[in-house]
Amino acid sequence: xxxxxxxxxxxxxxxxxxxxxxxxxxxxxxRNLSFNVGEGEFVSVVGPSGCGxxxxxxxxxxxxxxxxxxxxxxxxEVAGPSSRVGFMLQKDLLLPWRTVLHNVEFGLEARNMPAAxxxxxALAELKxxxxxxxxxxxxxxxxxxxxxxxxxxxxxxxxxxxVLLDEPFSALDAQTKLVLQKxxxxxxxxxxxxxxxxxxxLSEAVAMSDRILVMSDGPGRIVEEIDVGLPxxxxxxxRVGRPRASEIVKHLFHALHLGEREDA
Amino acid sequence: xxxxxxxxSKPANGSAALQRPTLAPSGGGLWRRSYGAPLASIAxxxxxxxxxxxxPPMLGVPKYIIPRVSDLYLEMIRLWxxxxxxxHFISTASMSILGFVLGGLLGAAFGYALGLLPTWEKVLSPxxxxxxxxxxxxxxxxxxxxxxxxxxxxxxxxILVVFFPILVNVLQAMRIMDRDLVNLARAYNMSRTKIFxxxxxxxxxxxxxxxxxxxxxxxxxxxxxxxxxGGEIGLGYLISFGQGQANTAMVFDAIGLLxxxxxxxxxxxxxxxxxxxxxxxxxxGAPPAKP
Numbered sequence: 001x002x003x004x005x006x007x008x009x010x011x012x013x014x015x016x017x018x019x020x021x022x023x024x025x026x027x028x029x030x031r032n033l034s035f036n037v038g039e040g041e042f043v044s045v046v047g048p049s050g051c052g053x054x055x056x057x058x059x060x061x062x063x064x065x066x067x068x069x070x071x072x073x074x075x076x077e078v079a080g081p082s083s084r085v086g087f088m089l090q091k092d093l094l095l096p097w098r099t100v101l102h103n104v105e106f107g108l109e110a111r112n113m114p115a116a117x118x119x120x121x122a123l124a125e126l127k128x129x130x131x132x133x134x135x136x137x138x139x140x141x142x143x144x145x146x147x148x149x150x151x152x153x154x155x156x157x158x159x160x161x162x163v164l165l166d167e168p169f170s171a172l173d174a175q176t177k178l179v180l181q182k183x184x185x186x187x188x189x190x191x192x193x194x195x196x197x198x199x200x201x202l203s204e205a206v207a208m209s210d211r212i213l214v215m216s217d218g219p220g221r222i223v224e225e226i227d228v229g230l231p232x233x234x235x236x237x238x239r240v241g242r243p244r245a246s247e248i249v250k251h252l253f254h255a256l257h258l259g260e261r262e263d264a
Numbered sequence: 265x266x267x268x269x270x271x272x273s274k275p276a277n278g279s280a281a282l283q284r285p286t287l288a289p290s291g292g293g294l295w296r297r298s299y300g301a302p303l304a305s306i307a308x309x310x311x312x313x314x315x316x317x318x319x320p321p322m323l324g325v326p327k328y329i330i331p332r333v334s335d336l337y338l339e340m341i342r343l344w345x346x347x348x349x350x351x352h353f354i355s356t357a358s359m360s361i362l363g364f365v366l367g368g369l370l371g372a373a374f375g376y377a378l379g380l381l382p383t384w385e386k387v388l389s390p391x392x393x394x395x396x397x398x399x400x401x402x403x404x405x406x407x408x409x410x411x412x413x414x415x416x417x418x419x420x421x422x423i424l425v426v427f428f429p430i431l432v433n434v435l436q437a438m439r440i441m442d443r444d445l446v447n448l449a450r451a452y453n454m455s456r457t458k459i460f461x462x463x464x465x466x467x468x469x470x471x472x473x474x475x476x477x478x479x480x481x482x483x484x485x486x487x488x489x490x491x492x493x494g495g496e497i498g499l500g501y502l503i504s505f506g507q508g509q510a511n512t513a514m515v516f517d518a519i520g521l522l523x524x525x526x527x528x529x530x531x532x533x534x535x536x537x538x539x540x541x542x543x544x545x546x547x548x549g550a551p552p553a554k555p
Contacts, residue, residue, distance in 0.1 A: 065453060087448075106462070110449075158452065
C-alpha cells in the first residue's frame with residue numbers, strides 16, 4: 001500500500017442546493033461523505049448517474065463549497081479554487097486557438113512565472129506524456145487520445161497535490177481507451193501521483209485503482225469501500241486479466257444493483 | 265462537379281474508390297476544379313458586358329435610361345479629370361473605414377460588457393432588439409438637423425449601422441461560451457481579467473470576425489445614405505448630383521466605385537479572419553452568422 005498520510009480528506013461532507021421553486025425543500029446532492037486519499041494513492045469513485053459525483057469533484061476542486069463538513073488538502077481546508085488541485089474532464093477542454101505546447105502552459109499562466117521557465121516545464125510535461133513531437137500542433141490536428149494526453153500534461157504541469165479525473169476516457173473508442181488507460185496508469189504510477197478517478201466504468205475502476213468507493217444515489221453517499229489489492233497498477237491491461245479483477249467487477253455489478261435497474 | 269468531389273475526397277479509401285466507377289479522369293477533374301469556376305465567372309462577365317453594350321441600343325432604350333458600357337468608361341474619365349473623382353472616392357472610402365472601425369470598436373465593447381453583465385443584458389435586450397430592427401439609415405435626416413451639413417451625420421449613421429451586427433455577434437459568443445473552459449481557468453486560480461483575455465476573448469473571435477464581415481459591407485451603405493441626404497462630397501453626393509443632371513452614367517459609375525470600396529473592405533476583413541482563425545480546420549468556409 002502506498003503512503004498513508006492523507007493528502008485529501010473529506011469529513012462528513014454534505015452539499016444541498018436550494019429547491020427549484022420558492023418553498024420547495026432543498027435538494028441534497030451528497031451527504032455524509034467521509035473518506036481519505038493517501039499520498040500516491042489511486043482511488044476511484046463509482047456509482048449510478050446522478051449520485052453526486054460531479055458535485056464531489058467540484059467540492060474537491062474548490063469550485064463549490066460544502067453545506068456541511070470540510071474538504072481538506074494536506075490538512076488545510078479547501079476554501080476556493082487552488083492551484084494544488086488538477087482536474088480533467090471527459091471533454092479535453094483544450095483551447096482550440098493554442099498549440100499543444102501553449103495549452104500545457106495555460107495552467108501555469110495563472111502564476112507569475114517567467115515565460116522561459118513555463119515553457120521548460122510544459123516541454124518536460126509533454127515529454128512525460130510522450131507528446132513532444134506534437135508540441136506545435138493545434139488540437140484539431142491530433143487524435144482524441146492525444147488530446148486527452150495533452151489535457152493530462154496540462155493538468156500535471158501545475159504539479160498538483162491531487163489529480164481529479166472525471167471520466168477522462170468515456171468519450172473515446174474502446175481501443176483508444178485501453179491504450180490511454182495504460183498510458184495514464186504508467187504516468188501516474190511513475191510520478192507517484194495522488195489521484196481521484198470518477199468513472200462509470202467498473203472494470204476501469206478495478207484496472208486502475210488501489211481502492212474503490214461505491215456511491216449510491218438519492219442523496220449521494222458512500223455505501224461500500226473495496227481494497228483492490230492487485231499488483232501491476234501501472235499496467236491495467238495485465239490487471240484485468242486476473243481472476244480477482246473479474247470477481248471485483250462482478251461484486252461491484254451487484255453492489256450497484258445493475259441487474260435490477262430498469263431505468264437507465 | 266459533385267460526383268468528382270466525392271470521388272476525390274476519399275483518396276485513402278481504396279476499396280470504395282475501386283467499387284465506384286471514376287466518372288472523370290482525375291487530371292481533368294483537378295483542372296476543372298482549380299480553373300473551371302473562375303474561367304466561367306469571367307465568361308459570364310464578358311457576356312453580360314457585351315449584352316449591356318449592344319442590347320439596349322438594339323431595343324431602342326435611350327442612353328439616359330441605360331448608358332452603354334463605353335459611356336460608363338468615358339464618363340469615368342471625365343469624372344476623374346473634371347469632377348475631382350479622386351477626392352470624392354477618398355472621402356467615401358476613408359469615412360467608410362473610419363465609421364467601420366469606430367462602430368466595430370463600440371459594438372465589440374458593448375457586446376463584451378453586456379456579455380459580462382447578464383442583468384444589464386436582460387434589462388436592455390428589448391431596446392437592443394428594437395434598435396436592431398429599426399432602419400438606422402432613416403436617422404440620417406435627423407442627424408443632419410442636429411449636426412448640420414458636415415461629416416458627423418454620415419459618420420454617426422455608419423457607426424450605428426455597423427454597431428449592431430457586431431454587438432449581437434459578440435453577445436452571442438458570450439452566451440454560448442463554454443462554461444467548462446471558464447471553470448477550468450477558475451480552477452487554475454486565474455484572475456477574472458486573465459480569464460477574459462485568455463479564454464473569453466479568443467473564444468469569441470469567430471463571432472466577432474463574422475460580425476465585422478457583415479459590418480464591413482454595411483459601412484458603405486451607411487456612408488452612402490449619409491452622403492445622399494446631405495453634403496457636397498463623396499460618391500453618394502455624386503449619385504444625387506448625377507441624378508439631378510439626368511447623368512445616368514455618373515450614377516452607374518459612382519455605384520460601381522462604392523461596390524469596389526465595399527468589396528475591398530470585405531476582402532480585408534476576410535484576410536484578417538483567415539490569419540486570426542488559422543487554428544480552425546475550415547475558417548474560410550464557415551457561413552457568416554446572421555446579424
